[in-house]
Amino acid sequence: MQRMSALLETxxxxxxxxxxxxxxxxxxxxxxxxxxxxxxxxxxxxxxTLHTLAGLxxxxxxxxxxxxxxxxxxxxxxxxLAVGLLLQEQDDPFPTTVLQTALMGRHARLGxxxxxxxxxxxxxxxxxxxxxxxxxxxxxxxxxxxGERRRLGLATxxxxxxxxxLLDEPLNHLDPAHQFAVLAALGRLAGEGKxxxxxxxxxxxxxxxxxxxxxxxxxxxxxxxxxxxxxxxxTLADLYAVPFEPYQxxxxxxxxxxxxxxxxxxxxxxxxxxxxPPSEHGPR
Amino acid sequence: MFHKDRSGQMLGRIAVFVTLPLGRxxxxxxxxxxxxxxxxxxFVACLAAAAVLALAIAVSYGSGTVGPxxxxxxxxxxxxxxxxxxxxxxxxPRVLAAxxxxxxxxxxxxxxxxxxxxxxxxxYILGTSGGAAAFALASMxxxxxxxxxxxxxxxxxxxxxxxxFMIAHGGRWxxxxxxxxxxxVAAGWSxxxxxxxxxxxxxxxRGALFWLMGDFAFTESPAACLLTAGAGTAAGxxxxxxxxxxxxxxxxAALLGLPVRSLRIAIYFLGAALTSVAxxxxxxxxxxxxVVPHLVRLAAGADHRVVVPAxxxxxxxxxxxxxxxxxxxxxxxxLPVGAITALLGVPLFLALLARGQGARD
Numbered sequence: 001m002q003r004m005s006a007l008l009e010t011x012x013x014x015x016x017x018x019x020x021x022x023x024x025x026x027x028x029x030x031x032x033x034x035x036x037x038x039x040x041x042x043x044x045x046x047x048x049t050l051h052t053l054a055g056l057x058x059x060x061x062x063x064x065x066x067x068x069x070x071x072x073x074x075x076x077x078x079x080x081l082a083v084g085l086l087l088q089e090q091d092d093p094f095p096t097t098v099l100q101t102a103l104m105g106r107h108a109r110l111g112x113x114x115x116x117x118x119x120x121x122x123x124x125x126x127x128x129x130x131x132x133x134x135x136x137x138x139x140x141x142x143x144x145x146x147g148e149r150r151r152l153g154l155a156t157x158x159x160x161x162x163x164x165x166l167l168d169e170p171l172n173h174l175d176p177a178h179q180f181a182v183l184a185a186l187g188r189l190a191g192e193g194k195x196x197x198x199x200x201x202x203x204x205x206x207x208x209x210x211x212x213x214x215x216x217x218x219x220x221x222x223x224x225x226x227x228x229x230x231x232x233x234x235t236l237a238d239l240y241a242v243p244f245e246p247y248q249x250x251x252x253x254x255x256x257x258x259x260x261x262x263x264x265x266x267x268x269x270x271x272x273x274x275x276x277p278p279s280e281h282g283p284r
Numbered sequence: 285m286f287h288k289d290r291s292g293q294m295l296g297r298i299a300v301f302v303t304l305p306l307g308r309x310x311x312x313x314x315x316x317x318x319x320x321x322x323x324x325x326x327f328v329a330c331l332a333a334a335a336v337l338a339l340a341i342a343v344s345y346g347s348g349t350v351g352p353x354x355x356x357x358x359x360x361x362x363x364x365x366x367x368x369x370x371x372x373x374x375x376x377p378r379v380l381a382a383x384x385x386x387x388x389x390x391x392x393x394x395x396x397x398x399x400x401x402x403x404x405x406x407x408y409i410l411g412t413s414g415g416a417a418a419f420a421l422a423s424m425x426x427x428x429x430x431x432x433x434x435x436x437x438x439x440x441x442x443x444x445x446x447x448x449f450m451i452a453h454g455g456r457w458x459x460x461x462x463x464x465x466x467x468x469v470a471a472g473w474s475x476x477x478x479x480x481x482x483x484x485x486x487x488x489x490r491g492a493l494f495w496l497m498g499d500f501a502f503t504e505s506p507a508a509c510l511l512t513a514g515a516g517t518a519a520g521x522x523x524x525x526x527x528x529x530x531x532x533x534x535x536x537a538a539l540l541g542l543p544v545r546s547l548r549i550a551i552y553f554l555g556a557a558l559t560s561v562a563x564x565x566x567x568x569x570x571x572x573x574x575v576v577p578h579l580v581r582l583a584a585g586a587d588h589r590v591v592v593p594a595x596x597x598x599x600x601x602x603x604x605x606x607x608x609x610x611x612x613x614x615x616x617x618x619l620p621v622g623a624i625t626a627l628l629g630v631p632l633f634l635a636l637l638a639r640g641q642g643a644r645d
Contacts, residue, residue: 056535080541087536093401094531094586107529108541113522115589160540 013062024220037206044218084162105159204254384509390599393573408570410466414473415444498569498622524589
């Protein structure tokens with residue numbers, strides 16, 4: 001029965017890049033409602049791992065199962081309904097609008113000849129609203145700011161609505177308010193029976209908003225556990241090769257990197273230019 | 285089988301997010317604002333009307349004395365045999381061939397642009413037309429004729445496309461590298477065509493102008509290129525949504541559920557077929573595949589269910605008018621139609637590109 005409840009599971013997954021083995025023998029299973037944070041320094045294979053889970057590349061050995069079925073045995077459409085991935089980068093060479101981009105999330109649910117229905121438009125509209133993009137539907141995606149573009153990618157993934165949502169650094173380019181909005185949205189998705197696996201670079205956010213952490217060391221070693229047991233100062237210091245210290249906030253205690261300063265703190269090196277005092281009417 | 289999942293469940297679930305603290309403006313209930321979707325049929329209908337007009341004008345004028353009044357007389361059944369011969373046997377096949385070639389080239393350009401995710405791709409610039417021309421000419425020198433020449437042109441177009449894509453695809457698409465590869469390959473084909481023409485005995489191989497610039501003076505039958513352009517438009521329209529998804533990139537398209545590999549192969553073949561039929565009909569006419577899809581996208585956006593039929597109609601009309609100019613501007617002297625398309629296309633393209641970028645939000 002445990003097999004049935006796993007939305008995604010891997011068996012002895014080994015991921016290599018060139019001659020380097022980045023992840024060796026990764027075996028884990030993700031059930032509905034899970035929120036997994038993938039952490040590790042740059043270049044340890046977070047992106048490659050997510051791509052492998054999404055079926056974009058084959059593992060060197062091992063396999064990925066989606067709802068108990070070998071991922072390779074699934075057709076492209078079936079896989080798109082089972083698993084989706086927010087890519088780290090997305091560009092738009094053609095003048096596609098925000099709404100058209102979001103609607104593409106419905107591709108796997110539409111027949112070859114079928115045009116988007118009112119229902120598809122409603123789904124896209126709701127996802128855009130959830131990502132705070134309402135009012136920008138007819139803007140060209142290429143004219144959005146980095147953060148808006150990121151939220152459009154997230155909205156497209158929401159429209160796609162797969163069982164497992166993989167997200168490659170979803171918080172990149174987002175201001176703090178939108179970061180928390182996205183994290184809250186991911187929490188809601190998990191609460192409704194989805195599974196979420198996201199890579200990020202902030203152990204403090206991982207500890208507060210995720211259940212489990214997958215730490216990748218880049219030499220084949222990996223650790224998986226609950227965020228409370230795994231995201232300790234010692235483990236994080238070992239992972240990132242910088243010391244971490246707990247900081248007490250009003251709502252929580254978080255681990256923050258606190259390397260010793262290598263030079264005296266720079267004061268007064270950057271000073272505001274002296275200008276005439278601003279007039280009452282402001283600058284002309 | 286996938287439609288069963290399309291219940292309202294998901295809508296309700298997404299609607300929950302709307303209560304996020306961020307929502308600056310609540311989602312507005314009511315009819316959505318007018319989009320390109322509602323205007324698209326009108327746009328395509330206007331282009332169809334323009335195409336009919338272009339065809340009518342093109343059969344009405346030429347280097348001879350037969351004019352619009354004679355054509356009108358022909359329609360009402362009052363024309364004499366000379367008029368009948370000039371219009372039906374000389375002008376109409378040529379005009380239809382121009383329409384079919386223009387449509388085929390514009391479609392081939394639109395498809396290659398999606399394949400390469402590069403709005404500057406064009407069968408002439410990237411050497412596809414050159415490959416078709418070189419192979420067709422070589423097969424004619426070897427004594428082939430008819431369908432064998434067409435097959436050689438198709439092989440040349442396909443081979444050239446695959447060659448350029450394989451060399452340019454160094455891990456990821458770098459636009460500069462792609463264009464450079466295409467331009468060099470095109471230069472190679474054009475050198476090969478010149479070489480073949482130089483060593484060939486004086487036979488009926490059509491002129492160098494035909495193979496290097498395009499010319500409708502040798503058109504035999506417009507049937508092949510009209511049929512191919514029609515089939516290509518139907519296929520491109522049917523694949524429209526898939527083309528939109530493919531344009532987001534191979535990875536994103538695969539993630540959204542598109543069988544990327546098979547679609548890419550289908551587009552390779554479709555693009556090569558369209559290019560080669562245009563080349564065997566008209567020679568290597570340039571810039572239609574670059575300018576037309578670009579203008580259409582500037583006017584109507586990037587939804588390929590609109591871009592494909594619009595590009596076919598606009599490309600056909602453009603080449604019909606360009607050929608009309610080639611026939612009449614310095615009559616009785618005939619100009620190469622490829623020179624006309626370049627003269628028309630390049631400034632128009634530059635102007636609209638500049639305006640289009642300024643017009644973006």
